[in-house]
Amino acid sequence: MVKVGIVGATGYTGVELLRVLVNHPQAEVVAVTSRSEAGVKVSDYFPSLRGRLELTFTDPTFDELSHCDVVFFATPHGVAQAQVPELISRGVRVIDLSADFRIRDVALWEKWYNQPHGCPDLVDMAVYGLPERNREQIANAKLIACPGCYPTATQMAFLPLIEAGLVDTQSLIANAASGVSGAGRQGKIDNLFAEISDSFKAYGVSGHRHLPEIEQGLNDALPQGEKVSLTFVPHLLPIIRGIHVTAYAKLRDTSVDLQALFESRYANEPFVDVLPKGSCPQTRTVKGTNLCRIAVARPQERDTVVVMSVIDNLAKGASTQAIQNFNIMFGLPEGQGLEQVALFP
Numbered sequence: 001m002v003k004v005g006i007v008g009a010t011g012y013t014g015v016e017l018l019r020v021l022v023n024h025p026q027a028e029v030v031a032v033t034s035r036s037e038a039g040v041k042v043s044d045y046f047p048s049l050r051g052r053l054e055l056t057f058t059d060p061t062f063d064e065l066s067h068c069d070v071v072f073f074a075t076p077h078g079v080a081q082a083q084v085p086e087l088i089s090r091g092v093r094v095i096d097l098s099a100d101f102r103i104r105d106v107a108l109w110e111k112w113y114n115q116p117h118g119c120p121d122l123v124d125m126a127v128y129g130l131p132e133r134n135r136e137q138i139a140n141a142k143l144i145a146c147p148g149c150y151p152t153a154t155q156m157a158f159l160p161l162i163e164a165g166l167v168d169t170q171s172l173i174a175n176a177a178s179g180v181s182g183a184g185r186q187g188k189i190d191n192l193f194a195e196i197s198d199s200f201k202a203y204g205v206s207g208h209r210h211l212p213e214i215e216q217g218l219n220d221a222l223p224q225g226e227k228v229s230l231t232f233v234p235h236l237l238p239i240i241r242g243i244h245v246t247a248y249a250k251l252r253d254t255s256v257d258l259q260a261l262f263e264s265r266y267a268n269e270p271f272v273d274v275l276p277k278g279s280c281p282q283t284r285t286v287k288g289t290n291l292c293r294i295a296v297a298r299p300q301e302r303d304t305v306v307v308m309s310v311i312d313n314l315a316k317g318a319s320t321q322a323i324q325n326f327n328i329m330f331g332l333p334e335g336q337g338l339e340q341v342a343l344f345p
Contacts, residue, residue, distance in 0.1 A: 002330050005031035005068035007060050007083070008075035011185045013097050015046050016319035017072055022052045024323070024337035026330070029053065031068060033060035066090040070329070072322060073097060081118035084143065088122070093329060094143045095322050101126035101145035102213050112209040129325040130155065130217065131334070132269050138328045146325060147217075149243055149317025150176050150210040150234060155217045156272065156292050157247035157307040160265040162221045162228070166256060167249035167305065169228040174214070176245040177235040179283075182313045202235045210234070241314050242283030247307040254303055258296045262307075266294070270335050271316065271324065281310040284345070288312060290320035290338045 006017055009032045021027045032042050034057040042057060043050045058064060060083065065071050071087055073080040073096040080100045087094055103109040106120045117123070127141035128134055130152065138144060147155075154174045161167045177200075183191050190196075211232045218228045237244070259277045266272040273293045275281055281293040295308045311317050320338055327334050 001028040002026055002326075002332075003028055003030045003067065003069045004326075005029075005033070005065045005071040007033045007065070007071060007073045008079065009042070009057070010034045010037055010045065011074055012181050012314055013318045014074035015048070016314045017074060017322065018042070018046070018049060018053060020320055020323055020337055020340075022049065026332050026336060027326070029055065031055070031058065031064050031071075033058050033065075035059055062086050062090065066092055068092055070095060070326060072326075073100075074319075077113055078115055078118065085119055085122060088125075088142055093141070095129070095146055095325055095329075096126075096144065097146045097318055097322055099145075099148060099209070099213070101143060102128060102147065102151075103216060105212075105216075108212050112207075112212055128217065129321065131321075131324055131328060132156065132266070132272065133159070133217070133220070135328060138325055139331070141329060144322075144325050144329070146318065146322045148210050148213055149178065149182055149311065149313035150208075150232075150245070151213045151217060152317050152321065153243045153245040153292065153309045153311045154214050154232070154247060156294060156311075157245055157309040158218055158249065159221055160262050161249055161305065161307070162218055163265070164256075164261060166252055166261075168252060169218075169222065169226065171250055172218075172228055172230040173248040174230060174232050174245055175235070175248075176232065176243065177237045178243045178313050179237050179239040179241040181241045182243070182317075183236075196236060196238045199238055200235065202233055204234050208232060208234050237283075239283065241312055242287060243311050243313045243317055244281075244283055245307075245309040247309065249305050249307075251298070251303045251305050254298070254301075258298060258305060262294060262296050271338070281308050283310050283312075285342050286310055286312050286316070287343045288315060289340050289342045290316045290324055290335075291342070292316055 037057040129144040
């Protein structure tokens with residue numbers, strides 16, 4: 001059994017990690033930390049875990065966490081930077097669900113996250129945890145930077161096109177929409193039911209901090225020295241969980257069979273489902289799962305390709321993708337513990 005610790009487990013991604021890990025046949029959760037809830041039983045705080053987890057929240061200490069084989073950080077941005085170096089020095093592997101190690105350009109990270117980076121020395125060590133791109137590197141990683149939710153769905157939509165050199169990379173557009181759980185488990189007026197219900201809005205139009213992460217990932221798929229230019233517009237959906245990305249690009253070659261391209265690219269990916277031609281994916285078909293469902297179209301047979309990509313922002317966009325990385329890191333079957341069928345309705 002792999003001994004697992006979770007730092008900052010009182011948020012949505014933390015409880016999602018616990019929901020999956022308590023059923024994982026090779027994972028033993030031995031430490032769950034929270035400074036604010038130390039001393040409280042996890043199952044009292046999250047009644048959904050009654051009878052499945054008997055641990056109590058504790059203060060995060062290096063002595064306790066060093067007994068783990070791996071520690072997941074489900075913390076706000078900036079927190080992991082202060083603790084990861086000591087854990088790695090003690091031989092503990094780390095999977096960070098925050099953005100602390102996703103962006104390799106430290107100055108760029110500081111610009112978008114508006115704070116100094118507390119651990120620039122480990123940025124180059126971090127492996128970006130998108131298995132569909134970096135599976136081999138993940139297997140040997142000591143530190144995983146788990147991708148963001150918008151970046152996961154958006155990159156999955158564009159990667160086959162960019163890898164094949166089929167589109168103009170200077171005019172990419174992604175309209176993305178997320179459920180309100182993407183804003184985290186915090187008390188904010190903008191997240192109240194009365195504020196989001198029966199409404200739909202864009203936000204971060206002038207710039208969203210997931211943009212540099214997405215562009216970095218897409219740049220990695222291009223020949224060295226080339227860079228993409230992406231217009232990324234996020235929206236807030238009046239639903240709890242789910243992301244829908246509609247991605248647009250101009251084709252350089254309209255003779256390519258786009259359906260065959262996507263089916264071939266993702267043929268061996270256990271958590272990517274390319275839908276039949278003419279389909280449109282729905283967020284409810286991935287709810288609670290590690291799946292990304294994708295459909296591709298060329299409206300009116302013109303030179304614009306449209307790719308629709310849906311994931312659960314708390315699952316493939318965060319916690320279950322982190323567990324997919326965990327499985328790869330420890331040589332376990334990649335789908336172990338992740339076989340859930342989507343909740344319906």
